[in-house]
Amino acid sequence: MAETPPVIESLPLPKDGRTSHAPSAMPAATTATALAAHPSQRPAWQAWLGTLHEHPLLRPVLALVILLLVDLVFLPDFWQVQIRDGHLYGPLIDILNRAAPLMLASLGMSLVIATRGIDVSVGAVVAMSATVAALMVNAGQPLLVAYLAALGVAVLCGAWNGVLVAGLKLQPIIATLILMVAGRGLAQLMADGQIITVYQSSFFVLGSGYLLGLPVSLWVVLAVALATTQLLRRTALGLFIQAVGLNPVASRLAGLRTATLIFGCYVFAGVCAGAAGLMIASNIKSADANNAGLLLELDAILAVTLGGASLAGGKYHLAGSLVGALIIQTLTTTIYSLGVPPEVNMVVKALVVFLLCILQSSEWRAMLRRWRQRPAAPRGDRS
């Protein structure tokens, strides 16, 4: 229950802020309304509960917490975190490390989905960037050069998708499908159909190394997430992306460079996928063009949906996507640790997606409303 203490501490903050502000700073005319609004705020925990209830992160975090509690009940060892070889060690840390590539990919996917798009080429980009990096390292190039080359290929892939979607205005699914089909073929072509094993130990740091007791990959994800959040919040970029997703035509008429924005989102998704590919290759110490990142795009889409974003575009929630990725990895690890056949994983995932989509849909809410009203209506008619 790591979530509760900070939340409780922050509880009095909004109340203090409002009561101290309202009488002094506001002019006389508005104090009346402020006072009128004041009694309704009296049970502050209720107002706070209300805002919490509407917070987009609530449901994904709650799902993750429930999942972790289930683990606590059924797997006593699950929450054990030890210090081994100078770094933290335990199933929780393992989840963080394994979820890192998915978290990165879902960061990129969040922005693409926010522009009403979708990128199904993530897995192919992972395969390509992993192959390029492994080939370069094996060819004796410095690690930095290899990484830059791999990310360069990922940028090219993202730009290709971006040109097709933003420039040629192809449907995003089909535009990225092209790279999904051809990209894996190109990766196999580069690798000559072989699994490229890497022996240079510095290559393994990204995927299985530790920094300050935590996995290096987690730090990378945090850095990318923080930088992206700051970029989107501090500038108008986040607003623009949402505007494009909500109504592409209106935002173009309002003077936004929609094509450039959409292009940028696909490039960002490509870079994220490329970095995820580096992590995966580093973790398994080889590049497998055939299987690296297979179906990663689907997991990334699932993570974004779990995080509370709508596939209809116009909404993104980077932290939500990260939590969504953690939910998926926790689910996978739980299923493995419980001794349930791992095949159940896919069925569970599918049912979760169905449930989430139904719960998110406005039709479901309308149905609920009708159900609530139905018992009331006949009573009114009869009496």
Add this chain to the structure above:
Amino acid sequence: MSASFPSPASPATPSPGDGATRRSLRPVPNPAPSPSPMPSSSSAAVDAGAASRTPSGNRPALLLRWLHHPAFSAQMTVVLLLVLLAAGGLRYDGFAAPQVLLNLLIDNAYLLVLAVGMSLVILSGGIDLSVGAVLALSTTVAAWLLQQAHWPAPAVMAAVLVGGSLFGVLQGALIHVFRLQPFIVTLAGMFLARGLCYLISVDSITISDETFVHISQMQIPLPGGFVSPGAVIAVGLLAVGIWIAHRSGFGRAVYALGGNESSALMMGLPVGRTKLMVYGFSGFCASLAGLLFGFYMLSGYGLHAQGAELDAIAAVVIGGTMLSGGYGYMAGALSGVLVLGTIQTLIAFDGTLSSWWTKIVIGALLFVFCVVQRLLSRPLAGAGAAQ
């Protein structure tokens, strides 16, 4: 793509390049009111020579109209298929044998069946990503019922077909009732179906049932060679599909739905029922493809036909069906599947090319066809942004 607005300052003398791009962006059904079909001529000369221009100016207009006609990419596919076959026949010995062509049908029978179902879904403006997984599930269920439960073969086939159709109808119901995106629903359906395969059996189950073995070994003689029963079933289904799409009221409803869902609703068409039936038909086709795949491989396995949904979509797109829905021919499924099959056969005949070239070439073809559809076709011009 810098589509600049026509500036009001120079209406009489459009620059040659400007006029050309504007004409290429939209077809000109009636050449008379367009500002200047002849880029080099001035406006006075156009007025004077309007009468004399008509006979000679018609030819480029006709050519343009043909280029912009939505059927253009479907026709191009047939040409491409013939060119590929001719090139293969000239380059490789034994390629032009009739049996090689019949093998195309035998090897791709399951893909043709998938593509027929997929065509209808795409025509209705949707997409079905679950077909490959439903195919695998059908093979697994069939193998399990035959080997473990010892059901008779006809009962197994009926059960598989009914199950696949129900799976599709359920997906259609989710899409229609909750207004979910077909993409995400069928994606989850794909996970579900593959997961169910592994729940039934992690390993491949060999089918040793007499009927299945008999069907798989049967050869139906034709002039020049033989075909498998699967190929005959696939071609039969294609005929049924053509009838459904182009001759039945249901087919017209599908086209209307793909053209514009709101309009279809306002016309009083049964949109909900049509959607359920479209996805149900796709599920039926996927399970039928599963049976054909079962005859072909004589095994049931959760890893069967991985990525088959992508091949089916590629075949449908290459066959000239618009991804935005509402335009295309059911017969395009056949030409699309045959093009994909021919590419694979060519690569197999060459022997020096590795299998991954298939993926690259299919990707490149998909790209070319999407771009051609996008640049030349009218229906996509407005529908591209609104997905």
